[in-house]
Amino acid sequence: MISKQIIEDISNSSAIRAMFTEGQQLAEQIGAENVYDFSLGNPCTPVPEAYTQALLDVIREDDSLGLHGYMANTGYPQVCQAVAESLNERFHTSFGGRNVIMTVGAAGAINIILKTLFDPGDEMMVFAPYFTEYRNYCGNWRGRLTVVQPDFDTMLPDFADMERKVTPRTKAVIINNPVNPSGVIYSEEVISRIASILRAKQQEYGHEIYIISDEPYREIVFDGKETPFLTKYYENTFVTYSFSKSLSIPGDRIGYLVIPDEMADFERTYSGLAIANRITGFINAPALMQKAVARCLKEQTDVAFYDQNRKRIYGALTELGFTCIKPEGTFYMFIRSPQEDELEFVAAAKRHHIMLVNGTTFGCPGYVRLAYCVPYEMLERSLPAFAALAAEYGFISARTL
Amino acid sequence: MISKQIIEDISNSSAIRAMFTEGQQLAEQIGAENVYDFSLGNPCTPVPEAYTQALLDVIREDDSLGLHGYMANTGYPQVCQAVAESLNERFHTSFGGRNVIMTVGAAGAINIILKTLFDPGDEMMVFAPYFTEYRNYCGNWRGRLTVVQPDFDTMLPDFADMERKVTPRTKAVIINNPVNPSGVIYSEEVISRIASILRAKQQEYGHEIYIISDEPYREIVFDGKETPFLTKYYENTFVTYSFSKSLSIPGDRIGYLVIPDEMADFERTYSGLAIANRITGFINAPALMQKAVARCLKEQTDVAFYDQNRKRIYGALTELGFTCIKPEGTFYMFIRSPQEDELEFVAAAKRHHIMLVNGTTFGCPGYVRLAYCVPYEMLERSLPAFAALAAEYGFISARTL
Numbered sequence A, B: 001m002i003s004k005q006i007i008e009d010i011s012n013s014s015a016i017r018a019m020f021t022e023g024q025q026l027a028e029q030i031g032a033e034n035v036y037d038f039s040l041g042n043p044c045t046p047v048p049e050a051y052t053q054a055l056l057d058v059i060r061e062d063d064s065l066g067l068h069g070y071m072a073n074t075g076y077p078q079v080c081q082a083v084a085e086s087l088n089e090r091f092h093t094s095f096g097g098r099n100v101i102m103t104v105g106a107a108g109a110i111n112i113i114l115k116t117l118f119d120p121g122d123e124m125m126v127f128a129p130y131f132t133e134y135r136n137y138c139g140n141w142r143g144r145l146t147v148v149q150p151d152f153d154t155m156l157p158d159f160a161d162m163e164r165k166v167t168p169r170t171k172a173v174i175i176n177n178p179v180n181p182s183g184v185i186y187s188e189e190v191i192s193r194i195a196s197i198l199r200a201k202q203q204e205y206g207h208e209i210y211i212i213s214d215e216p217y218r219e220i221v222f223d224g225k226e227t228p229f230l231t232k233y234y235e236n237t238f239v240t241y242s243f244s245k246s247l248s249i250p251g252d253r254i255g256y257l258v259i260p261d262e263m264a265d266f267e268r269t270y271s272g273l274a275i276a277n278r279i280t281g282f283i284n285a286p287a288l289m290q291k292a293v294a295r296c297l298k299e300q301t302d303v304a305f306y307d308q309n310r311k312r313i314y315g316a317l318t319e320l321g322f323t324c325i326k327p328e329g330t331f332y333m334f335i336r337s338p339q340e341d342e343l344e345f346v347a348a349a350k351r352h353h354i355m356l357v358n359g360t361t362f363g364c365p366g367y368v369r370l371a372y373c374v375p376y377e378m379l380e381r382s383l384p385a386f387a388a389l390a391a392e393y394g395f396i397s398a399r400t401l
Helices: A004-011 A015-030 A049-061 A064-068 A077-091 A105-117 A133-140 A159-165 A188-205 A266-279 A287-294 A303-319 A342-351 A376-392 B004-011 B015-030 B049-061 B077-091 B105-117 B133-140 B159-165 B188-205 B266-279 B287-294 B303-319 B342-351 B376-392
Strands: A100-103 A123-127 A144-148 A170-176 A210-214 A237-242 A255-258 A332-336 A367-371 B100-103 B123-127 B144-148 B170-176 B210-214 B237-242 B255-258 B332-336 B367-371
Touching: A004 B266, A015 A342, A049 A287, A049 B049, A064 A287, A077 A100, A077 A255, A077 A287, A100 A105, A100 A266, A105 A133, A105 A170, A105 A210, A105 A237, A105 A255, A105 A266, A123 A133, A123 A159, A133 A144, A133 B266, A144 A159, A159 A188, A170 A188, A188 A210, A266 B004, A266 B133, A287 B287, A303 A332, A303 A376, A342 A367, A342 A376, B015 B342, B049 B287, B077 B100, B077 B255, B077 B287, B100 B105, B100 B266, B105 B133, B105 B170, B105 B210, B105 B237, B105 B255, B105 B266, B123 B133, B123 B159, B133 B144, B144 B159, B159 B188, B170 B188, B188 B210, B303 B332, B303 B376, B342 B367, B342 B376
Parallel strands: A123 A144, A123 A170, A170 A210, A210 A237, B123 B144, B123 B170, B170 B210, B210 B237
Antiparallel strands: A100 A255, A237 A255, A332 A367, B100 B255, B237 B255, B332 B367
8 A cells, every 4th residue: 555656666676775785695695705895886985084073073162952953944054155165266156155055965955956846747857877866856756757878989978869858848957977877077068068958948948947967976086187067057057966975974964055146036946945955854954964064165085095996997897808988087987798688797797796786777778887985905806706707708718817 | 947836835835934034033123032932843952961972972982984874774773773672661662673764853754654655646634733844745745635623622633524534545644742733642542533533444445544643742741641652552653753852953853763563564665665765865864863862762851841831831821811722742832812813813912022823824723823942031021022912902901011
């Protein structure tokens, strides 16, 4: 007698979590040191000491009723202001506290944006490969998902496919930059092209099409690359952000969204977001975490750690003969499956105790995702298993093992 | 171009928050000491020292990656287990960790339960006067609200009205005990009567009807009264709880739900809740708060403080000639409006700088809600204003002022 939709959700439930669970079961059987689990995007760089200190300081310094009490549903005004100023400093924007709403992570932010925007049957466009939860977030608010195919040479959007698929019901386009699962960064040029297509379609259909720029991996970029800040390229843009990856605190559920002054119908949209944050049950982002992250806006995770992993795994796997998309950001790498059905490749890897996630999960069959947010030493230990897997596919001679 | 529903939500937005905002504006004009704001249910008893200490201890003692990292979407197993044991001790139940899911407050808990249960058009029954957000939570998941009238002598449910209104589409009945806004407690007898009606209807319609027992005020009860624990009276019962009131930490967003072993289709329902917690964007209850509340399960707020306020305001207002429902729990009192349209009474009170919330907000016109979670000294200071209001209605002679 539970909901038909949730029964469907249960059976489709995240392949990522399923693989993680299988990895844990395998670890119990054969020992954790013999399992190479690359399934979960759980940050593994240390939590910055400054965050721990900030928590301790606000707990000691602030009046406890004020610290743990209700505030405006949009967050503490001084926290919103601090986030705005930090963005202005980094991206030469001119936000004020009015442009920032503190949220329960980026997942909370996206859900309240969709609740605010969507009438039943409205469409949200995603670019494959895409973060699999977008489909669920869209479904929560009665939207339909439209999936744009990638250009398989670059893993960037196939713009012709995008143009064909924007319909009069397209209300939002979500961009995850850098991209989980492919590790690709959408450059200024790519963003400008998407913006120009949407601007033309807005005019053609006579109503707004919103971009949601989901940026939890914004700072995890390599080789001096940068993630473009999207409000500068397109006016009807929401930015969603989480501190989960940049401070290694995914369990603490803290993030924010940006709604720029240029947003159509700013006042009403802002009110809608504030109400949506309340009535979806979030009420507000956790009070203590708001105050703590406000003191850590200049903190960075150890990007060099992820970069070392990236170089090692990309180098080793390409040398073994696997075809990999070179990650420019995030802590994920996309690998082309050596056989058409990537589920069989995932199963083959599992026989070598390597846990990967099938690309179909991300709307991109024929590929698998490897999450290299793991201890370097585990990554190093996994390489003989990858070599054995490569030998199984005939990339290298079994004798070289 | 934002959602039609959210536009409606904006215009219906909480009268409670509106009154609070008006109170703050008035305070700016005439001084905070001259405004008697009884609009908001914001706890004002101190945060227990043990909670502050628990936060400091877990931050210092725990490994920081583990403390702020992802855990199962249902919460840390040891925290769920601790909550279960604490319930067993108090209510002679026999829960294990498998029966508890940590949530983003009770609001988060109710939303994930409704997402798990509801197909479009399913009905949720509430008993007037009811917590106004239930309507929004129900709407989020495409449900329809059915409102049962109270017996106006007791403010308990009108059982005949309830029986008439249970339909084949009734999927859930939400009970808020003790009741916000009336302060009434549903006794064992009342609960048994509701349970027996629902059991008969379950049999008649051949499917489950679930009770959601929402208990954020469970511990705030007076005169030795107790709140019945509902899983003991009806098998298909979810309990939702928040630490917001019992620890005065509403901003920290931490609570839990209970799903007993007797629940129909336990395994699948539990899986549905876990997935719903993830895909609605909560992901998990804030990690740090989970660990902190687990160390404070025996902590109690200062109920004597609320009781002192209750006695003073109930005594003074009844003496002035107002008709009040004597609160048995919570920190709210329901007052019968001396004129038919209670909005005019609210406006009259406001002219005396007393901020109350109209009963229509709670599905109960003709009444107003007074939240006495305020400093005792402010309550004391407000009494002459109530006397002036009583005089305006001719309850007392203006000369006695």
